[in-house]
């Protein structure tokens with residue numbers, strides 16, 4: 001049977017929830033990802049990892065929140081690229097709260113937010129807190145929400161193997177080695193390796209400046225070179241993420 005909520009009938013979904021299933025909510029973005037990757041990378045990857053992890057869990061993967069928080073220059077290239085389509089903070093918070101609250105209304109007691117876009121971090125954090133406060137006001141105090149960034153489940157060994165010269169940090173990994181490898185693994189038809197950028201990494205000041213420009217962002221929008229990406233790396237990263245998510249969801253929710 002499918003793990004995807006959108007592909008289930010309501011009685012099937014209801015039965016899963018009554019059976020104590022974890023509702024996993026991928027949260028992504030529509031954002032430039034250089035010349036060689038599609039705009040939906042941050043929407044596809046957390047959903048792909050969540051759906052794979054869910055195969056051996058008592059879990060339902062909800063339809064992702066496709067749009068995310070405003071792209072920042074130093075972690076996503078910023079808002080100046082055509083296609084980058086973001087929600088304002090209050091809109092994103094409202095969407096997250098409504099969706100999380102709906103799961104609570106359905107009777108879900110275990111919710112896991114699977115974030116795939118760096119800038120969503122604090123918003124998903126706040127939304128989890130607010131949704132539980134709202135539930136508590138309604139007298140529901142037995143719901144737990146966990147949240148995480150899927151890439152944080154890469155092991156030290158994998159990071160060392162991928163980055164023998166040092167890991168630049170996920171914020172500079174935008175459209176770079178990790179995301180390109182994962183897309184080669186999960187969605188190879190959407191990757192155009194003939195269009196890999198040939199550029200130096202992004203070079204940013206310590207501050208943010210408004211109005212935002214592309215200063216310091218490599219022309220393609222990739223913040224680090226993706227050139228060494230392979231499907232094999234992608235499979236290794238995906239295996240780490242799936243195993244880590246399965247382990248932690250089982251540990252937290254039993």
Ligand code: ZN
Nearest residue numbers: 041042175179
């Ligand atoms: Zn991304």
Ligand code: MN
Nearest residue numbers: 042076117118
């Ligand atoms: Mn992003």
